Amino acid sequence: MSTERRPPAVPPAPDLHRVLATAPAPAPAGALSATLTFAWRGMLKIRHVPEQLIDVTLTPVLFTVLFTYMYGGAIAGSTGAYLTYILPGVLTMAVLFTTVYSGVALNTDMTKGVVDRFRSLPVWRPAPLAGAVTGDLLRFLVAGSVVVLLGVALGYRPGGGVWGILAALALVIAFAFGLSWVFTTAGLLLRAPNAVMNVGFMALFPLTFVSNAFVEPDTLPGWLEAIVDANPISHLVTAARGLADGDPSASEVAIVLAVAAALTAVFAPLTSHLYRRGR
Amino acid sequence: MTDRITQDLTAARAALAPLAIEATGLVKSFGATRAVDGVDLAVPAGSVYGVLGPNGAGKTTTIRMLATLLRPDAGSARILGHDVVREADRVRGLISLTGQLASVDEDLTGRENLVMIARLLGHPWRAARARADALLEAFGLTEAAGRLTKAYSGGMRRRLDIAASLVVTPPLMFLDEPTTGLDPRSRSQVWDIVRALAAEGTTILLCTQYLEEADQLAEGIAVIDHGRVIAEGTPAQLKASVGSSTLHVRLLDPARRGDAERILGGRLAEVRPGADPAALSATCPDGDRAALAVAELAGAGIGVGEFSLGQPSLDEVFLALTGHVAEPEEDEAALSGGGRA
Numbered sequence: 001m002s003t004e005r006r007p008p009a010v011p012p013a014p015d016l017h018r019v020l021a022t023a024p025a026p027a028p029a030g031a032l033s034a035t036l037t038f039a040w041r042g043m044l045k046i047r048h049v050p051e052q053l054i055d056v057t058l059t060p061v062l063f064t065v066l067f068t069y070m071y072g073g074a075i076a077g078s079t080g081a082y083l084t085y086i087l088p089g090v091l092t093m094a095v096l097f098t099t100v101y102s103g104v105a106l107n108t109d110m111t112k113g114v115v116d117r118f119r120s121l122p123v124w125r126p127a128p129l130a131g132a133v134t135g136d137l138l139r140f141l142v143a144g145s146v147v148v149l150l151g152v153a154l155g156y157r158p159g160g161g162v163w164g165i166l167a168a169l170a171l172v173i174a175f176a177f178g179l180s181w182v183f184t185t186a187g188l189l190l191r192a193p194n195a196v197m198n199v200g201f202m203a204l205f206p207l208t209f210v211s212n213a214f215v216e217p218d219t220l221p222g223w224l225e226a227i228v229d230a231n232p233i234s235h236l237v238t239a240a241r242g243l244a245d246g247d248p249s250a251s252e253v254a255i256v257l258a259v260a261a262a263l264t265a266v267f268a269p270l271t272s273h274l275y276r277r278g279r
Numbered sequence: 280m281t282d283r284i285t286q287d288l289t290a291a292r293a294a295l296a297p298l299a300i301e302a303t304g305l306v307k308s309f310g311a312t313r314a315v316d317g318v319d320l321a322v323p324a325g326s327v328y329g330v331l332g333p334n335g336a337g338k339t340t341t342i343r344m345l346a347t348l349l350r351p352d353a354g355s356a357r358i359l360g361h362d363v364v365r366e367a368d369r370v371r372g373l374i375s376l377t378g379q380l381a382s383v384d385e386d387l388t389g390r391e392n393l394v395m396i397a398r399l400l401g402h403p404w405r406a407a408r409a410r411a412d413a414l415l416e417a418f419g420l421t422e423a424a425g426r427l428t429k430a431y432s433g434g435m436r437r438r439l440d441i442a443a444s445l446v447v448t449p450p451l452m453f454l455d456e457p458t459t460g461l462d463p464r465s466r467s468q469v470w471d472i473v474r475a476l477a478a479e480g481t482t483i484l485l486c487t488q489y490l491e492e493a494d495q496l497a498e499g500i501a502v503i504d505h506g507r508v509i510a511e512g513t514p515a516q517l518k519a520s521v522g523s524s525t526l527h528v529r530l531l532d533p534a535r536r537g538d539a540e541r542i543l544g545g546r547l548a549e550v551r552p553g554a555d556p557a558a559l560s561a562t563c564p565d566g567d568r569a570a571l572a573v574a575e576l577a578g579a580g581i582g583v584g585e586f587s588l589g590q591p592s593l594d595e596v597f598l599a600l601t602g603h604v605a606e607p608e609e610d611e612a613a614l615s616g617g618g619r620a
């Protein structure tokens with residue numbers, strides 16, 4: 001009598017020995033190549049789960065239509081004039097809200113085993129993060145383009161023409177890049193994807209509404225006007241509006257780029273540090 | 280006794296092979312939990328080495344320290360001669376990790392997962408795709424290659440996970456509970472893969488909750504509990520320290536258990552009632568004696584519903600080594616040995 005039974009004979013995967021015997025390993029990918037590979041991963045995810053773009057595009061579409069037709073007449077006298085005023089604001093809001101998803105995606109990743117694999121590979125350690133944020137630029141571009149195209153369809157014809165609109169879009173995306181590092185940091189500090197989403201939206205709602213995105217600040221009480229003027233998002237909206245209208249303000253653009261650079265300088269290394277540390 | 284085994288083994292190893300893993304006094308705490316509490320490991324290059332322990336013993340935490348994912352609070356470890364903290368980059372070039380949570384990207388297809396890893400490991404696009412296809416074929420995943428891994432079964436996901444670890448054949452591979460939750464067929468596939476890898480000379484550190492798995496695959500085993508190595512040896516040495524094998528009997532009539540216990544007690548050592556009111560188990564030195572004992576039960580008119588002779592379970596190993604069963608979780612899922620006789 002046998003005291004143990006071997007497992008049922010399943011044919012071993014036939015080519016295993018052949019597939020293992022390979023030429024010497026190539027040198028691992030460099031920092032840039034690894035980053036681009038992770039950006040590619042981000043794009044594949046958008047392709048496989050396009051629903052994630054619906055969130056990102058539906059809200060701005062709703063806002064553009066609602067604001068233009070509900071308040072356009074009342075606030076600016078005509079929908080066309082109001083569209084010229086708010087479209088840069090809606091564009092800003094749409095793209096900035098998308099940055100929260102960078103943090104949500106990273107938080108989701110961290111709960112999965114795949115991050116352990118990435119972190120155990122012999123590649124530049126921040127590459128998964130840099131790649132994800134690079135991939136997110138595409139998401140920002142999609143969200144922004146939806147707003148712009150919808151605006152144009154509704155009659156948005158700013159003075160700066162196509163180049164003005166593209167410059168405004170580029171500036172908003174540059175700011176979003178900086179802001180997304182704030183949410184990747186939050187994504188690594190908070191426990192659940194939902195928490196990241198809530199914190200992100202709770203921070204962004206007041207920031208975008210207490211700005212000049214939808215109303216002229218001089219219609220506000222003095223103390224509120226002061227807050228609105230100091231809000232970096234007001235600077236972003238002013239700068240984007242200037243670019244779109246063909247009347248750019250170099251100082252506003254400079255402020256926006258400086259804030260984006262500062263956010264990146266502080267939060268990108270922080271994200272990277274937290275990511276290395278792991279959970 | 281285990282002390283002596285440990286000493287003999289360590290001495291024999293030092294003479295025989297260079298070490299793939301050499302860990303001394305590894306400690307890692309999470310808050311008040313001392314997850315790993317002074318683990319020493321000496322794994323010779325070219326072997327399959329099992330780390331056996333119940334839930335929460337500290338297996339995963341140990342692997343994560345060895346794979347440079349966690350920094351030890353104290354102690355040190357060298358992988359093929361390189362320090363896991365000071366030379367972490369170097370170490371990452373020598374290892375691959377198949378984590379306990381399947382380390383595949385669920386929002387990508389199987390093929391995309393492998394192409395991504397191949398790109399990261401330095402293959403140009405064309406070579407990366409070719410490598411991915413070769414691995415998919417070898418692991419029987421060609422048909423599922425274009426599907427999102429979210430939709431894979433547990434066994435397919437595991438195979439993909441292991442394939443991802445073999446994009447470049449690593450000198451050292453960590454496998455953290457590779458068969459937990461798999462059906463017997465998938466389990467034996469994974470075992471075949473491990474054997475094939477070992478035959479190619481890869482050193483494998485295998486964490487498992489199953490003595491049978493370690494017995495099937497590993498040349499050396501460290502048993503850990505509460506973050507400490509409590510025994511070390513070859514599978515045969517460990518089993519011998521427990522008692523060669525265990526007879527499990529389930530009676531048709533629970534009321535006869537007392538009689539059965541007396542009869543078995545006449546022939547076998549350590550007769551114990553099981554949790555099931557109709558079940559009994561006993562330690563026996565060989566199969567012949569077990570067969571005679573069972574025959575005697577039948578002869579006495581005690582109906583035997585089922586019996587099996589199996590290797591000691593993890594619980595029994597723990598009972599023998601520590602005098603208590605594996606804590607804190609009861610491990611019903613643990614394989615109770617080599618199957619029914």
Ligand SMILES: Nc1ncnc2c1ncn2[C@@H]1O[C@H](COP(=O)(O)OP(=O)(O)OP(=O)(O)O)[C@@H](O)[C@H]1O
Pocket residue numbers: 279309312313314315332333334335336337338339340341379488
């Ligand atoms: N990141 C963490 N934060 C807090 N506690 C942790 C963390 N990781 C592990 N622990 C604790 O450390 C102990 C050891 O955990 P570990 O995952 O290493 O065990 P294990 O042997 O792999 O168990 P299992 O068989 O369940 O996988 C457990 O008590 C666990 O709760």
Ligand SMILES: [Mg+2]
Pocket residue numbers: 338339340379455456
């Ligand atoms: Mg574990």
